[in-house]
Each structure stands twice: as C-alpha cells, then as structure tokens.
Amino acid sequence: MRSPSRMPALAASHYRKILTLLFSAAALGLAFMLAAPEVGARELRVAIERVDAGTARAEAVAMRLRTGATGAEPVGLTVEAGLVALPALALHLDRVAWTCERVLTLEPLACEGPLQVGGRSAGRLAVDLSEARTQAHWSQGRRSIRVDKDLASPWRVAAQRIPLAWLEDFAKQLWAGGRLGAGTVSGRLTVPAGTPETRVDADLRLEGLAFDTPDGLLAGAGLAVPLTLRYVTTPASAAAPERTRLTLRGALKAGELLVSPIYLAVPAAGVGLQLDAESEADGGWRLSHWQWEDAAALTAVGDASLDAAGNVTALAARWRSPDLAALRRSYLDGVLAPAGFGELQLAGQGSGAFGFDAEGLSALDVDLRDAIAIDPKGRFSLAGLDGGVRWSRDSALANSRLAWRAAALYGIGIEAGQLDFRSSEGQLALAAPLRTGMLGGHLRLDRLLWRPARGEAPLRIEMGLALEALDLGSLSQRLGWPDFEGTIGGTLPNALYERNRVSFEGGLAMQLFGGEVRIDDLALERPFGVAPSLAASVRFQDIDLAPLTGAFGFGEITGRLDGRIRDLRLVDWTPVAFDARLLTDRNWEGSRRVSQRAVQDISDLGGSGLIAGLQARLLRTFDDFGYDRIGIGCVLKDNRCAMTGLKKRGDGYVIIDGRGLPRIEVVGFRRSVDWPTLVSRLKDATEGDTLRIE
Structure with a gap:
C-alpha cells in the first residue's frame, strides 16, 4: 500500500475520464433530487464495481451525494475507491477517499475538499468541470499539482516540489536498474488528448536529485538539473511492438556524479546535456545521439546502446579537451589512481574518438597538441607531445605518428624523437624502429605492439629494445648509485605485459665492468600499482673487481668476479x-x-x-x-x-x-x-x- 502522500506529478492528468464519469453520475443524481418533491434532506448512493478509462482505472467505487430539503442548501459529495491505478505511471493507490466541502452545481460541476489515501491525509483536491474546461488542483503544504484542459488544448500540468521518490515505479519503466532517492521535481507538462500515442512534453527542474544502481557503478547526489523533455510512446500493432522515444535537452548545475570509474563534481559553470533515445523490443535503449558539454574541460558527442538493466553494451564518442589539466582534475582521478598514476600531471590540448562494444574497445583515436605528462614520483615525464595514434580492431588504418621534444624515464633524459605506428589485424604496432639519444649513447626501440583486451583475452603489450654505450657515470648519478665509470649496453629481446604483470622473455644481457650481467626469469607484477613485486635470477661473469670495488668505496680488490642470485624477489623494491x-x-x-x-x-x-x-x-x-x-x-x-x-x-x-x-x-x-x-x-x-x- 502506498503512503498517502505519494501522489505522482502526472497523476492528475489521468483523472479526467474517471472524474467525468463520476461527476456525470453525480449530475444525474443531483438533477433527479432537485426535481423531486421537497420532502427533506436527500441522499443518493452510487456503487460502481469498476471504471476503466484505459490510462486510468478505479475499482470498488462508492459515491454519496447529499443535498438539503430546499435544494439550495450546501451539497456534500464523498467519493471512495478501493483502488485507483494509473498503469502508465506504474501507480496504484489503495483506499482513496475524497470529500467535497463546497456547493456542487450543475454548471459547472465544482467541488473541493480533503483527500485521503490509505487512511491518511493526502492534502486537498479541487475539481472544476464544465463543457469547455476541466481543472483539477491538488496541494499538500508546499507541494502541488494543477491540471488544466479546455476543448481545443492538450492537458496541461503544473507541478511544484513533488518528491522524486513518488516517481520511482514510473522511472523503472525507463531504467529498470536505477533507484531514485532524494530530490524534488517542479515544472510544467503538456499531454495531448485524443491521440493513439502517449506524448508528454515537459519543462522541468530537478533539485537535490539522488540516484544509484545496485552495483554502485552509477550514482548521483545533490544534482540540480533543469531540462526539457519529450516522451512519446507508440502503442503496439500487428506490424510493430510498442516503442518509446525520448528527447532531452538540459544541464547539470550542481551536485556530484559517478559514472564508474569517472567521478565528477559538477563545475560552477555547469554541464550541458543532450539525449535522443528510443526503446528496444528487448527492454533496452538505443541512444542515437548524446552530448556532454563542459566547455572548460571536455566536450563529447556520440551514440550508445543500453540493455534492459541499464548496462552500456555499445558506445561510440568523439571528444575534445581545450585543457588537459582541467580534464585530469575533473574526470580522470578514478581512471588514473587504480593504475598507479593518481598524481599524474597533464597539460596541453587533446581530441579524439573511441568505441566500445560487447567485446571491449573497438576503435581509438587520440590527437595531442603541445601536451605534457609528468609523473611526480619521477617514473617518467614527456613534454611537447604532438600527433597521436589511430587504431581500429576491425579495419586497417593509415599510419599515425606521435612525437615529443623531451622525455625522461626515472630521471634519465631521452632526446627528442617520434614513434610511427600502423594499425592492422586488431593491433597497434611500431611501423619503424626508434633510435634516439640517451646518456651519451642511444636507446633503440626495435619492436612495440599493443593489443587491447577483447572478450576474455587481456590487454597485451610487447616490446623489444636495446641500450647502446650509455655513460655509466651519468646513469649512476641519476639513479643515486656510487660513481661508476665506463659504459653500459644490453638487449631486451622481448618484454611482455599481460594481466598486470611484465615478463621478460629471453632475458636481459648487459655488458658491465668488463664482464656480463645476465638477468633471466625476470617478471614484474603491479609495475605501476601498490607494492610492485619483482622476481628474477641474476648471473655475473668476469666482472672486473677493481673498478667495481673502487666505485663502491669497498677498499680495493683486483681480479674477476663470477656469481649468481637465484630466486630473487623484491616487494616495493625491497x-x-x-x-x-x-x-x-x-x-x-x-x-x-x-x-x-x-x-x-x-x-x-x-x-x-x-x-x-x-x-x-x-x-x-x-x-x-x-x-x-x-x-x-x-x-x-x-x-x-x-x-x-x-x-x-x-x-x-x-x-x-x-x-x-x-x-x-x-x-x-x-x-x-x-x-x-x-x-x-x-x-x-x-x-x-x-x-x-x-
């Protein structure tokens, strides 16, 4: 049984047919009593088992009509119903009772008095019916609903501070997985009459809106949302099932929004919203157009598909950011932090596009202009990023290029360079090797391959690189090592990142202190997460002890050193x-x-x-x-x-x-x-x- 105060904003717009029938019966009864001999006060009782007007239904209806002996005395009217149902709003009101306190006349039929639902007070209801016009007004404290219609116009509804919780069942028809919480709705609606389809045009303002989903992946709190809305439902036919079309234009003006993993505190300037959607036969929705307009940080447009539970099954978008620093502050915390980049600093401009479907990422296009990315933890930095990457899962694309003016890896400077990519067979690969200056020598990237997750297959990144004659003294200084002298070089034939783990196939060989250091069975888990873990086995061969001990200040030893470190394991580099x-x-x-x-x-x-x-x-x-x-x-x-x-x-x-x-x-x-x-x-x-x- 509903709470007596849970009367939806659209309910009054469906009362006309029921009220017309009831008041028609009342008018006939009143006419009969006025024409009868004056034998004292008169009372007429009417019982109706069921009244069904399509969009509204009443059951177990009882009406009592009273008038004075002269016919000029105040008339009393009481209407009761065991159930009033508005299927379009998924609304069922139990034990509805309305008592008129004003004089009831034939022209117009007018009545006003207290309303009860479920045995509890539910405000006051006033109805004024004539041949040319129908009016109804419900109020309870600061809440009110006014319905108005004349012969040539649609139904007009004005609502003030109606609790959104009253509309939860109606909202579930649009979004089965959503749950409405706090908030109110005010505004105006028009509903055309005499058409086979149901159409609602609304100009509304939601205040303090709160909602969430059972999985917690989508939620809002304290949202202020002015919007215009058109909602059209076409009834089913032999040729087509029932269809609902929704058009929305509005804005977010205040509050907080979570679309996991993105969290947004709505900026003071607000965010513009657009949405065009149509229901699917399976209960889902097809969004032919959506738009997000945050001028300072992010503008995005695209299309999408949702299943009956509200889960996104397909998404395509084009985006643009005039300020990557603002984009990072407003939108990217929830994305970067779990990946280990919670303090990443960004600057510059960016744009691009992406697509998702049931199997995962289907397309990616990123274009950067004079961009900067700095990790405050000192793991890497990039400056003067220009160009971008283009990738498609299902088709080959023209090559793309990403260049930089300066870069550093763990404080080790890397000279300007560029990466050329090609996209084919669902993967993004290096189109040509990169060779750039580093520590007086060179860094050579021979191979790079990126393949995003698809279905059950995880994200996969492969890389092969080599170090050529790097100055060991400069490297030692940047890494805080003792003052080594000489050069260092080595090869890493294949590094593989998969399931948050980096493994190094083929091992890493380095020439160091006149000998060789070889690292095998190297694996790194959670490389950018909390407490990264490294496992390896190390072998030393013919290391010259004189420069080694001299660099460490460990006295001096001459000769050559061999050795091994098996089952090495570091957690958080310890x-x-x-x-x-x-x-x-x-x-x-x-x-x-x-x-x-x-x-x-x-x-x-x-x-x-x-x-x-x-x-x-x-x-x-x-x-x-x-x-x-x-x-x-x-x-x-x-x-x-x-x-x-x-x-x-x-x-x-x-x-x-x-x-x-x-x-x-x-x-x-x-x-x-x-x-x-x-x-x-x-x-x-x-x-x-x-x-x-x-």
Missing part, C-alpha cells in the same frame, strides 16, 4: 628473498690482491671475523694481500640471512682464502645475520667509515 653466492674467478691469471680496507670490510660482513695467519695488530703494517679465492653467500628468508663462505673452518666459514706472503685468511662465525643489520654494515663499508683494526 629484497625479501634470494639465494646469492659470489666467487672470485680461480682461473684468472692476472693480479689477485685485496686491500687492507677491503679485508676489514669483508671481515665485518661475516660478523666477529677472525683474521688468521697474522696477529691483528700487524694488519696495519701491510697495504694489501694476495688471495687465492674470495667467496661469500647469503640465503635471505624471513628477514634473516643464512651466511656461507668458500668452505667450513671449525665453527665458521672461510670468506678469504689467502695466498703467498703475507698470508691472510678471513673467517666468519655468525651463521645467521639480521638482514637490516647486514645492509647497515654494507652501507658503513661503502660510505667509507674509519677503518677499525682490532
């Missing part, structure tokens, strides 16, 4: 697990010397190191020592490092196995070392703390 082992090359025929400083630093790593073969007090007498081999290992697990060396020696393990005279041997005794403590010792050693000889 090591949490690995199995590492570093060994000098036993077959190296050159000099194998270790400085006094390096001996002490290595001894500290082993914890309570025992320097054998010489008394500790004699260590300061010599600058360096010969060695046969140096080896150290660490298995990191649960923030503890299990230490090993070249071989066992009593309760310890040998780290430096000396050779020649003066002979030196370093033995470590601490088998399990707290990882933060070990890192602290490494930091002390490389930052050049004063040499301690005990």
Whole structure:
C-alpha cells in the first residue's frame, strides 16, 4: 500500500475520464433530487464495481451525494475507491477517499475538499468541470499539482516540489536498474488528448536529485538539473511492438556524479546535456545521439546502446579537451589512481574518438597538441607531445605518428624523437624502429605492439629494445648509485605485459665492468600499482673487481668476479628473498690482491671475523694481500640471512682464502645475520667509515 502522500506529478492528468464519469453520475443524481418533491434532506448512493478509462482505472467505487430539503442548501459529495491505478505511471493507490466541502452545481460541476489515501491525509483536491474546461488542483503544504484542459488544448500540468521518490515505479519503466532517492521535481507538462500515442512534453527542474544502481557503478547526489523533455510512446500493432522515444535537452548545475570509474563534481559553470533515445523490443535503449558539454574541460558527442538493466553494451564518442589539466582534475582521478598514476600531471590540448562494444574497445583515436605528462614520483615525464595514434580492431588504418621534444624515464633524459605506428589485424604496432639519444649513447626501440583486451583475452603489450654505450657515470648519478665509470649496453629481446604483470622473455644481457650481467626469469607484477613485486635470477661473469670495488668505496680488490642470485624477489623494491653466492674467478691469471680496507670490510660482513695467519695488530703494517679465492653467500628468508663462505673452518666459514706472503685468511662465525643489520654494515663499508683494526 502506498503512503498517502505519494501522489505522482502526472497523476492528475489521468483523472479526467474517471472524474467525468463520476461527476456525470453525480449530475444525474443531483438533477433527479432537485426535481423531486421537497420532502427533506436527500441522499443518493452510487456503487460502481469498476471504471476503466484505459490510462486510468478505479475499482470498488462508492459515491454519496447529499443535498438539503430546499435544494439550495450546501451539497456534500464523498467519493471512495478501493483502488485507483494509473498503469502508465506504474501507480496504484489503495483506499482513496475524497470529500467535497463546497456547493456542487450543475454548471459547472465544482467541488473541493480533503483527500485521503490509505487512511491518511493526502492534502486537498479541487475539481472544476464544465463543457469547455476541466481543472483539477491538488496541494499538500508546499507541494502541488494543477491540471488544466479546455476543448481545443492538450492537458496541461503544473507541478511544484513533488518528491522524486513518488516517481520511482514510473522511472523503472525507463531504467529498470536505477533507484531514485532524494530530490524534488517542479515544472510544467503538456499531454495531448485524443491521440493513439502517449506524448508528454515537459519543462522541468530537478533539485537535490539522488540516484544509484545496485552495483554502485552509477550514482548521483545533490544534482540540480533543469531540462526539457519529450516522451512519446507508440502503442503496439500487428506490424510493430510498442516503442518509446525520448528527447532531452538540459544541464547539470550542481551536485556530484559517478559514472564508474569517472567521478565528477559538477563545475560552477555547469554541464550541458543532450539525449535522443528510443526503446528496444528487448527492454533496452538505443541512444542515437548524446552530448556532454563542459566547455572548460571536455566536450563529447556520440551514440550508445543500453540493455534492459541499464548496462552500456555499445558506445561510440568523439571528444575534445581545450585543457588537459582541467580534464585530469575533473574526470580522470578514478581512471588514473587504480593504475598507479593518481598524481599524474597533464597539460596541453587533446581530441579524439573511441568505441566500445560487447567485446571491449573497438576503435581509438587520440590527437595531442603541445601536451605534457609528468609523473611526480619521477617514473617518467614527456613534454611537447604532438600527433597521436589511430587504431581500429576491425579495419586497417593509415599510419599515425606521435612525437615529443623531451622525455625522461626515472630521471634519465631521452632526446627528442617520434614513434610511427600502423594499425592492422586488431593491433597497434611500431611501423619503424626508434633510435634516439640517451646518456651519451642511444636507446633503440626495435619492436612495440599493443593489443587491447577483447572478450576474455587481456590487454597485451610487447616490446623489444636495446641500450647502446650509455655513460655509466651519468646513469649512476641519476639513479643515486656510487660513481661508476665506463659504459653500459644490453638487449631486451622481448618484454611482455599481460594481466598486470611484465615478463621478460629471453632475458636481459648487459655488458658491465668488463664482464656480463645476465638477468633471466625476470617478471614484474603491479609495475605501476601498490607494492610492485619483482622476481628474477641474476648471473655475473668476469666482472672486473677493481673498478667495481673502487666505485663502491669497498677498499680495493683486483681480479674477476663470477656469481649468481637465484630466486630473487623484491616487494616495493625491497629484497625479501634470494639465494646469492659470489666467487672470485680461480682461473684468472692476472693480479689477485685485496686491500687492507677491503679485508676489514669483508671481515665485518661475516660478523666477529677472525683474521688468521697474522696477529691483528700487524694488519696495519701491510697495504694489501694476495688471495687465492674470495667467496661469500647469503640465503635471505624471513628477514634473516643464512651466511656461507668458500668452505667450513671449525665453527665458521672461510670468506678469504689467502695466498703467498703475507698470508691472510678471513673467517666468519655468525651463521645467521639480521638482514637490516647486514645492509647497515654494507652501507658503513661503502660510505667509507674509519677503518677499525682490532
């Protein structure tokens, strides 16, 4: 049973047929009583089982008509109905009762009095019927509905502050998945009479509008929406099903709107809206035209299709932004933040187009003019972006080009360049390799392929690149490393991004310190998200120890280093697990010397190191020592490092196995070392703390 105050704004426009029938019966009864002998007060009772006027229906109708003995005394009229239904508005009112308090006359038929619905007060209703005109006025506090019609005009309805919650059932006929909440509607409607179709023309203002969907992907709050509306329903026929056409022109003037993942606080200047839609036989909607006009940030036009639940099944749009900074502030927070770019700064101008259907993205066109993109976290920056990309899932397109004046990756500058793309077979690929300057050498991008998600297949990005003779000193400075010298180069044959994970097929090979560093089984999860995770295995071959230890300030060691780090895993770029082992090359025929400083630093790593073969007090007498081999290992697990060396020696393990005279041997005794403590010792050693000889 409806609340008595839940009387919809359009309800009065459907009362005419019912009221005409009821008042016609009342008029006949009144005429009969006025013509009868004056024998005292008279009362006429009429019972009607059902009144059906198509757009309105009343059941269990009872009417009582009273007049005085002379016929000139006030007349009373009470109309009751067990049910009043307006199917077009999905409205059912139970236990409706209306009592007239004014004199009822034959010409015109006029009556006014209190209205009840469901046994509770529902305001006042006044009706004035004549041959030429029909009027009805309902009011309750600040709420009101006025209906007016003459012979030559359509029904006219004026509404004031009608709660939108009253229209929820009607709204579900247009949008099955939507739920109306707070807000009111005021305005005027016209409804032509005597036509087979139902047509409503409205000039309305919604205030404080709130709505949402059960999945929370679409919602609004506090919205102010002035609009004009045409709603036309053509009845079904043998040749065609029922069709509803909707035309809307309006604006958003205040409030908040969520069209997930986009959240918008309506700007002070407002947003213009246009919509032309037609219902589909399956209960969905075809939007032949929609337009969004936010002059400061985003203008978009297009078409779309919605299913019966209100889900978008197809969408095509053309867009333009005169200010990408305003576009980012107003619309892109909900898109960029989950991808790890919540603080991305944009500037410049942009335009383009895109299309979606049931399988995903079907077309993409982006054109940029003097655009800038800066990641405050320092991961990348791009300046002077011009040109764009064009891609289609189903057809081949002419090549496109995107150029930049300056760029940087993790603080590493990249010279001006351009990327040429071709779109074919549903993927966007690099049309020609890129070679541009970087750190005194070159960055070469040999291959780039982008294929968006389609159905169950995820987004896929493939890339192959190479680094040519980059200045290692400049790289070290930008990455905060020790002052390395020399050059670095390497190849990455194939990097694959899929399901928020980057894997590097074929490994990464780099020439470093006269040897080679090879990284295999490299995988990066959530590269731009929260707590990125990296897994890899690393191999070292013939690394020249002299420049390596000199760069780190770790004393000085000559010779060559081999080693491996297996099952390396970093979370948020911090090591949490690995199995590492570093060994000098036993077959190296050159000099194998270790400085006094390096001996002490290595001894500290082993914890309570025992320097054998010489008394500790004699260590300061010599600058360096010969060695046969140096080896150290660490298995990191649960923030503890299990230490090993070249071989066992009593309760310890040998780290430096000396050779020649003066002979030196370093033995470590601490088998399990707290990882933060070990890192602290490494930091002390490389930052050049004063040499301690005990």
